[in-house]
Amino acid sequence: MVGGGQLARMTHEAGIPLGIRFKLLSDTPQDSAAQAVQNVVVGDYRDLDTLLAFAEGCDVITFDHEHVPTEHLHALRAEGHAIRPGPEALVYAQDKGLMRARLTELGVACPRHRLVTGPADVSRFAAEGGAASGSGYPVVLKTVRGGYDGKGVWVVRSEAEAAGPFRAGVPVLAEEMVPFTRELAANVVRSPHGQAVAYPVVESVQVDGVCDTVIAPAPGLPEERATQAQELALTVAAELGVVGHLAVELFETPDGRVLVNELAMRPHNSGHWTQDGAVTSQFANHLRAVLDLPLGDPRPRAPWTVMANVLGGDYPDMYQGYLHCMARDPQLKIHMYGKDVKPGRKVGHVNVYGDDLAEVRARARHAADYLRGTITE
Incomplete structure (x- = not known):
């Protein structure tokens, strides 16, 4: 399992009654799962050589997060390693823009959304919504990759507030603020x-x-x-x-x-x-x-x-x-x-x-x- 967090720790625990031999790629020896798993490799999941070396001898590779670069997953697959979920599926959990496009293609209901290029584009997206406020704000902005647990997500109420998410230079997805119950x-x-x-x-x-x-x-x-x-x-x-x-x-x-x-x-x-x-x-x-x-x-x-x-x-x-x-x-x-x-x-x-x-x-x-x-x- 790639990733040493609590999800890996609890997955390892579930495998003990089945006698599953668990190998872990962890960022540090102190990570949650690394404290409990016997076979721990400490390394960077973003480094392809580290991933290839880790995969040797494993029957299947799985993950406790979605952050392994997609191209690395394809490289592992090309070397004959079983990746589950595979990169063709996992990319839709890694990339919010691709996820929204694919779900829309499948006819799955999602919030109104669009990839945006800057604060002015966010205002154009907001205005397209026709919200009661007239401006269409607030709008939810998300980094296309890498966000979780509220990180990489912003609720902005004006074009000035929308500037912050773009400073990192990463693609941004705009979504309508859904009035959910x-x-x-x-x-x-x-x-x-x-x-x-x-x-x-x-x-x-x-x-x-x-x-x-x-x-x-x-x-x-x-x-x-x-x-x-x-x-x-x-x-x-x-x-x-x-x-x-x-x-x-x-x-x-x-x-x-x-x-x-x-x-x-x-x-x-x-x-x-x-x-x-x-x-x-x-x-x-x-x-x-x-x-x-x-x-x-x-x-x-x-x-x-x-x-x-x-x-x-x-x-x-x-x-x-x-x-x-x-x-x-x-x-x-x-x-x-x-x-x-x-x-x-x-x-x-x-x-x-x-x-x-x-x-x-x-x-x-x-x-x-x-x-x-x-x-x-």
């Missing part, structure tokens, strides 16, 4: 021979551009709309040739429409609830898919599961935090990543499941806040 995510997994499974559609609550809470299944979502979202994700996976896990992030609008926001071709934060709340986790099914094994049952174990991220805060004594949270809620599941604590950084998550949504959500929120240090009792 909430964010959803449809997670599916597809194998090389076309078997696919779909997890329940979830609600994803974002705070400052970072996933804070995930509720599975999305409360109040009509069954027909949930089925449509699952079918959409399965169609996208098949049409793009995805192998492994695909997360389709969605906007639900006041008029009942569902628009595709982003794609991620790897295990995803919106699927962390599956570790404890589903028969087969996203991590286990991602491994099964890339190894072309039969996929596992994606159904939930309980009526409700809530995942709450633990973000960096004040940790005076993590052991005391465990004592309090575990004693208070013996069914609580805590997953920490071994990361240094930084404000706002994802350092772990908790999963809680049960029959009553309000109770489950309160339990998850309490544990995440206590571990962060924002509450003390």
Whole structure:
């Protein structure tokens, strides 16, 4: 697996019961997965020679992020290495411009969008929208490549504000500011021979551009709309040739429409609830898919599961935090990543499941806040 973050750490964990020998390409020995995996190569995923050397002896290469240069993936493929998902699919998670163009070609509903060349072009795009403000602002600007967790994304309200994203000299995509009621995510997994499974559609609550809470299944979502979202994700996976896990992030609008926001071709934060709340986790099914094994049952174990991220805060004594949270809620599941604590950084998550949504959500929120240090009792 290329990438040493928490997604690789949890994917490795899912492979242990199957006896899968895991090899990791990590930026540093201190990365989350590098702390847990025995066979670690420290190197730069942007260097082709490093990637080629790393791939020797591997049956299949997969990823915990989408940042490996597309041309390097093709080079690996040309040398006979199995890449899953392949570069032909992964490019649509790497390049937002290509992703929007391909989804539009497939007839998938997306926010209005266009590649823009500068602040004046952003104003022209805004005016084309005919928003009630008259100017068409605000507009969402995104770097075409490299953004995640709110990084590389700006909400601009004027041509002057639009200047900032262009200073880096990278391509920029403009999108309309969608007046959505909430964010959803449809997670599916597809194998090389076309078997696919779909997890329940979830609600994803974002705070400052970072996933804070995930509720599975999305409360109040009509069954027909949930089925449509699952079918959409399965169609996208098949049409793009995805192998492994695909997360389709969605906007639900006041008029009942569902628009595709982003794609991620790897295990995803919106699927962390599956570790404890589903028969087969996203991590286990991602491994099964890339190894072309039969996929596992994606159904939930309980009526409700809530995942709450633990973000960096004040940790005076993590052991005391465990004592309090575990004693208070013996069914609580805590997953920490071994990361240094930084404000706002994802350092772990908790999963809680049960029959009553309000109770489950309160339990998850309490544990995440206590571990962060924002509450003390």
